[in-house]
Amino acid sequence: AQSVTQLDSHVSVSEGTPVLLRCNYSxxxxxxxxxxxxxxxxxxxxxxxxxxxxxxxxGINGFEAEFKKSETSFHLxxxxxxxxxxxxxxxxxxxxxxxxxxxxxxxxxxxTIIP
Amino acid sequence: xTAVSQTPKYLVTQMGNDKSIKCEQNLGHDTMYWYKQDSKKxxxxxxSYNNKxxxxxxxxxxxxxxxxxxxxHLNLHINSLELGDSAVYFCASSQELGTTGKNFYEQYFGPxxxxxVT
Numbered sequence: 001a002q003s004v005t006q007l008d009s010h011v012s013v014s015e016g017t018p019v020l021l022r023c024n025y026s027x028x029x030x031x032x033x034x035x036x037x038x039x040x041x042x043x044x045x046x047x048x049x050x051x052x053x054x055x056x057x058x059g060i061n062g063f064e065a066e067f068k069k070s071e072t073s074f075h076l077x078x079x080x081x082x083x084x085x086x087x088x089x090x091x092x093x094x095x096x097x098x099x100x101x102x103x104x105x106x107x108x109x110x111x112t113i114i115p
Numbered sequence: 116x117t118a119v120s121q122t123p124k125y126l127v128t129q130m131g132n133d134k135s136i137k138c139e140q141n142l143g144h145d146t147m148y149w150y151k152q153d154s155k156k157x158x159x160x161x162x163s164y165n166n167k168x169x170x171x172x173x174x175x176x177x178x179x180x181x182x183x184x185x186x187x188h189l190n191l192h193i194n195s196l197e198l199g200d201s202a203v204y205f206c207a208s209s210q211e212l213g214t215t216g217k218n219f220y221e222q223y224f225g226p227x228x229x230x231x232v233t
Contacts, residue, residue, distance in 0.1 A: 036224075038156075043119075043205060043226040088156055102171060103222060105158040 002027040002095045006106035013081045014114045019063075021076040021109045023091030032094040033074045034103070035065055039087045047089075050074060061085070086113045118142050119225035121206050127231045128196060136191045136228045138206030146170070147189035148222065149181060150205040158205070164189050196232045203227045 007022040025031060035047040048059025055067045061084075065076045074091060091106040119140045128134050140147060148171075149161040163171035167183040178194045193200060206225040 034221075044158075044224040046221060046223075049221065090158065102160060102163070108156045108158075 002029075002031065002093045002104050004091050004093050004104055004106035006089075006091050006109050008109050009107065010110045010112065012112040012114055015083055016080050019076070019078040019081045019085065019111065021089050021091075021111065023074045023076065023106060024072050025074060025091070025093045026072065027093055027095065029095060033065075033067060034092040034094065035059065035063070035074075035076050036090045036092055036105075037087050038090065038108075044090070047076070081111075081113050083113050083115065086111055119206055119208055119223050121204075121225040121228050123228060124226065125229050125231075127233065129233055130196055130198060132196050133192070133194045134196060134230070135193070136204055136206075136230070138189045138191070138225060140187055140206075140208040140223070140225075142208055142210065142223060143187075144208035144210040144223075145186055146209045147183065147186075148207040148209075149189065149191050150207065150224075152203040152205060152227070154202070161204075162189075162191075193230075198232050201230055201232045203229050 003026045005024045013019055030052055033050040036044040037047050038044050047063050048057045048065055050057045050067045058064045063076060063078050065074050067074050088108045088110050090108050092103050095102050122137045146165045148163045150158050151161050152158045160173050161175045162181045164183045166186050180192045181189055183189045205227045207222040209222040
């Protein structure tokens with residue numbers, strides 16, 4: 001069975017300061033990992049994905065995440081927060097279930113940007 | 116062009132009613148999904164269809180019945196609506212992508228349908 005733990009339900013940072021959203025995973029297999037973002041009253045958008053290639057993954061809008069197998073972590077970072085980054089962020093682990101992708105979502109981290 | 120679309124965007128109805136939510140994707144994907152997001156923002160998969168066949172059914176009450184007339188559409192019909200069905204329902208689709216010998220599927224999500232049962 002696979003699972004994802006997002007360690008912070010809410011993170012607040014000032015505009016222009018670094019962002020760190022933490023995620024730990026558990027998977028029986030070599031996992032694929034994703035970060036999705038959900039802006040208020042919007043659908044989910046894929047930020048970045050890890051699929052056993054490079055451990056440091058770059059995504060859209062300046063976000064990146066590093067896969068650390070020894071720590072079973074996939075933390076999301078951004079060097080400098082922007083007001084438009086305020087949203088809900090979901091860490092997701094994937095598994096193959098009868099040949100089809102099955103995503104397991106974390107409980108989400110709400111990112112607030114302080115002007 | 117909209118990749119994954121859902122209708123309606125908002126749905127308010129009374130307990131006991133039957134309602135449907137429609138989903139369409141124009142990405143040519145083979146697999147479609149329904150997710151439920153509760154009031155605490157927790158997302159959980161409900162169903163998965165591949166080429167019109169049910170693949171994943173995550174212990175959802177049988178009041179929920181997905182229907183896939185073709186691989187571009189996956190509709191969700193809900194009978195005898197209950198208060199606890201109030202949530203945002205997301206449709207998604209995916210197509211196998213291969214990279215470095217490991218296949219993975221990137222899922223594309225629709226904008227969601229906010230269902231409120233009164």
